[in-house]
Amino acid sequence: MAEHILIIDDEQNYLLILDALLSDKGYSVTALNDPETALEFLEESEVDVVITDMKMPKLTGRDVLERVRKHYPHIPVLIMTAFGSIEAAVEAMRIGAFDYITKPFSNDELLLSVTKAVQFAATSRQNRLLRETLADRYGLHKIIGKSRAIRKVLEMVDRAAPTKSTVLITGESGTGKELIAKALHFASPRKDESFVSINCMAFNPGVLESELFGHEKGSFTGAVAQKRGRFELAHGGTLFLDEIGELSHDLQVKLLRVLQERSFERVGGAKPIEVDIRIVAATNKDLQKAVAEGAFREDLYYRLNVVQIELPPLRERREDIPLLAAHFLDTYAKHNEKHFKGFTPDALEYLTAYEWPGNVRQLENVMERCVVLADKDVVGVEDLPPEIKDEEAQYKSAVDMLPERLDLTQTLEKIEAALIRRALVKSEFVQTKAADMLGLSKSNLQYKLKKYGIAGH
Secondary structure, three states: OOOEEEEEOOOHHHHHHHHHHHHHOOOEEEEEOOHHHHHHHHHHOOOOEEEEEOOOOOOOHHHHHHHHHHHOOOOOEEEEEEHHHHHHHHHHHHOOOOEEEEEOOOHHHHHHHHHHHHHHHHHHHHHHHHHHHHHHHHOHHHOOOOOHHHHHHHHHHHHHOOOOOOEEEEOOOOOOHHHHHHHHHHOOOOOOOOEEEEEOOOOOHHHHHHHHHOEOOOOOOOOOOOEOOHHHHOOOOEEEEEOHHHOOHHHHHHHHHHHHHOEEOOEOOOOOEEOOOEEEEEEOOOHHHHHHOOOOOHHHHHHHOOEEEEOOOHHHOHHHHHHHHHHHHHHHHHHOOOOOOEEOHHHHHHHHHOOOOOHHHHHHHHHHHHHHHOOOOEEOHHHOOHHHHOHHHHHHHHHHOOOOOOOHHHHHHHHHHHHHHHHHHHOOOOHHHHHHHHOOOHHHHHHHHHHHOOOOO
């Protein structure tokens, strides 16, 4: 579909010239000589670029620009002005015009400006669609889980998102800290601006400084051009600093200054750059311990830890495992053009009981593996990786579900009684089979049935 360009000029000759010139280049053109009519047209039509004259009756080009910037900020505006009014055009650039063109103009000059504006509009449209997609993907309603632990997290996100406060997300690796950071952003008033993230562990300190703050041309060997850092790129939006506990001492000092003053200098630069950003940081380290050991600045810790959201490990939200497993199974099945009905009861039991040291990230990887390797439309125990079926890991997971303070003798008796009941059910109350499943003699089983008051039939 051809890009749609709206031309506004009270001089009919210019309207005819521009209409013919741009139509010949394949653009869809609407040419109007009344700016009020043009603004009404914008309310009902999809327009990619607006070209408006500066001096017109009723409304000026500046008036048109201000209306478009307010109601349609994604549409670039080109200002046309007579040579003697360039100062007014420069002022229009200051308040948001994409470019200005002096009358009389050369065709090549005008077409170049229009081409750039059309490219800008296409990029802006793609970014808006991407933001809408991301907002849908990372909104609070997309975070899967019904456990009390995850509900508590979502309640914290819901309360913190509308504010400007810095948030510190803590939790083990793989628990979904970046997902929560994105949920905070897309539930905030900054949702239409950029979400910029950086992993502080992914760069050595020298490179990380340039990544965060940018650098000036020639500031160090290899700096062949000026570079904007993540702080500048996140202006107006959210900056997510992952693995914040890995920052060097020098960078901790510089980050503290930015948090205090909301300004910084590029590497090799001397001009302060002011930024309006929200900081969300994350770590899998115990920062309080790092502060006590002198590895992390106490003042920076308190600057970051305004609102803390602690993500529980997957083993502490086991009721969410079937939901997450089903979600990842369905996601990767669609990616691989396969169809799965779900899991066998035994497979789901193994998944729910497993320790999951890698948390949600590990569960996702296991589900992708199942999709690739399973040869049936139901995932069974045989499709699970060996570590999931490891008995020792299963026992450890079961123990982790018990309270820390307990009566050991009573707890062991309760576990023994539960295992006997399960064996009876699985053996259809044939005591010989149940005893064999438990590695007991029939007489020993009968003794325990009497001890625990369990009906053996």
